[in-house]
Amino acid sequence: MKKLQPTLHTAYQHALDYRSKSGHAHCLPNLDSKEMLEALDESMPEDSSEPDDVIKYLAHLGKQGLIGGTSRRFFGWVAGASHPAGVAADWLVSAWGQNSSYQEPTPTTSALEEIAQNWLLDILDLPRYSSVGFTTGATVGNFVALAAARGATLRKYGWDVDKSGLFGAPAITVYLGKDAHVSVSAALMYLGLGYERVIRIKTDDMGRMISDDLEHQIACHEGPKIVIGQAGQINTGAFDPFKDIADIAHRADAWLHIDAAFGLWARANPDLKHLTDGIDQADSWTTDGHKWLQTPFDTGYAIIKDSEAHLRAMSILASYLPKQDAGERNPSSLVPELSRRGRGVPTWAMLKTLGRNGIAEMVGRHCSVARYMAQELVKEPGINLHNDVVLNQVLIDFGNEHDSLNKRKANTEGVISGIQKDGICFMGGAIWRDRWVMRISVISGDTTIEDGRVAISNIKENWRKIQTL
Numbered sequence: 001m002k003k004l005q006p007t008l009h010t011a012y013q014h015a016l017d018y019r020s021k022s023g024h025a026h027c028l029p030n031l032d033s034k035e036m037l038e039a040l041d042e043s044m045p046e047d048s049s050e051p052d053d054v055i056k057y058l059a060h061l062g063k064q065g066l067i068g069g070t071s072r073r074f075f076g077w078v079a080g081a082s083h084p085a086g087v088a089a090d091w092l093v094s095a096w097g098q099n100s101s102y103q104e105p106t107p108t109t110s111a112l113e114e115i116a117q118n119w120l121l122d123i124l125d126l127p128r129y130s131s132v133g134f135t136t137g138a139t140v141g142n143f144v145a146l147a148a149a150r151g152a153t154l155r156k157y158g159w160d161v162d163k164s165g166l167f168g169a170p171a172i173t174v175y176l177g178k179d180a181h182v183s184v185s186a187a188l189m190y191l192g193l194g195y196e197r198v199i200r201i202k203t204d205d206m207g208r209m210i211s212d213d214l215e216h217q218i219a220c221h222e223g224p225k226i227v228i229g230q231a232g233q234i235n236t237g238a239f240d241p242f243k244d245i246a247d248i249a250h251r252a253d254a255w256l257h258i259d260a261a262f263g264l265w266a267r268a269n270p271d272l273k274h275l276t277d278g279i280d281q282a283d284s285w286t287t288d289g290h291k292w293l294q295t296p297f298d299t300g301y302a303i304i305k306d307s308e309a310h311l312r313a314m315s316i317l318a319s320y321l322p323k324q325d326a327g328e329r330n331p332s333s334l335v336p337e338l339s340r341r342g343r344g345v346p347t348w349a350m351l352k353t354l355g356r357n358g359i360a361e362m363v364g365r366h367c368s369v370a371r372y373m374a375q376e377l378v379k380e381p382g383i384n385l386h387n388d389v390v391l392n393q394v395l396i397d398f399g400n401e402h403d404s405l406n407k408r409k410a411n412t413e414g415v416i417s418g419i420q421k422d423g424i425c426f427m428g429g430a431i432w433r434d435r436w437v438m439r440i441s442v443i444s445g446d447t448t449i450e451d452g453r454v455a456i457s458n459i460k461e462n463w464r465k466i467q468t469l
């Protein structure tokens, strides 16, 4: 391929240039999505172009519409910062061009994924015999784990859902906390379990499932059951009481799945691990690589204790495809996709780069920054904290007790938009318990206490500005 060298070199140069500046870069894109669409608008090209020219054009225009997701002061949503080791490993995955579905034709990517699976089970301290499917994220991770749950719970009632589908099957009752992440509802929808035909379990003021309510509800139904808990509520960062939930679920012979997109990583830090006590009693878990592990997008994991149920839910068999022998680990037999990239490789690279101590240090540091920010922010009159900062999440709003909720919402939105315009740091908003709040998620790889300080002063400054309007 004669254009290989300049083309890859252009991408490399641009990436290097972008990433060497993006640590503190302006957090909002220069062009909004409409402007970006206009800038890129042209009809389908008739003639060929030089690949290098295409990549130059892409790099030049592309950088105008990028949010500062790799910045150390990006506190929006819950998103990792695409660590250079993960990015570089992902480049090799693309350059190698392996279709990493079966292990026999792709020894390198399959072996790296298998090693990464074993390391994940080690650092997350989950049963080492579990199987891990490398997905695009926690949404698909939830889907995979709940597909295994659906199959296994129905088989106990003599029904093979993989073969026969859901029509005529015994009805599965699904129990889900009121503050579960929406991606769980999406997974239930994809699986024909319906996002509304679930029993919603009461939660406390931090969004934790109330186990007494689960116990009461689960006693009301016969037949196959699935209970879905959560580690790391998307707003508050709270953890369900896993010991109690696991006990109740298993006494009722239910499958227990935990959506732990970021909260599972508390297990990687000895001081935080207690938040997840009892979580290993579940039957399946979902977590993300592209959040706390800092892999580039997109990587998530479906972790399932009963690997037989996992395989049965996801395997594709055909005469032209390599056969699956017992004991083999074929990446595509654990996820919905057949053709796929070597998605385990960036995970392997991140685990190898950071190591057990590096991950513990990072997770611990992020949580310390979150606690520090919460503690300093509430010293400012009119800044109010709305969660127990047990992990990396901080929820605040702006105003005093005499202000109406609408007034406080306007204040909070005003501060958020001021911050986003300044571009020193990035925060977003959400509704928590009927109140509009600013969400601070500390989860960007390199974030330090100093970044927290810079962010605090920017938040205070914008709040003071709003008060003088």
Ligand SMILES: *Cc1c(COP(=O)(O)O)cnc(C)c1O
Pocket (backbone or CB within 6 Å): 078, 136, 137, 138, 139, 140, 181, 183, 184, 231, 232, 233, 234, 259, 260, 261, 262, 288, 300
């Ligand atoms: C982010 C998140 C998800 C969805 O994960 P994706 O990687 O975006 O698919 C699910 N549950 C929780 C608790 C999350 O934080």
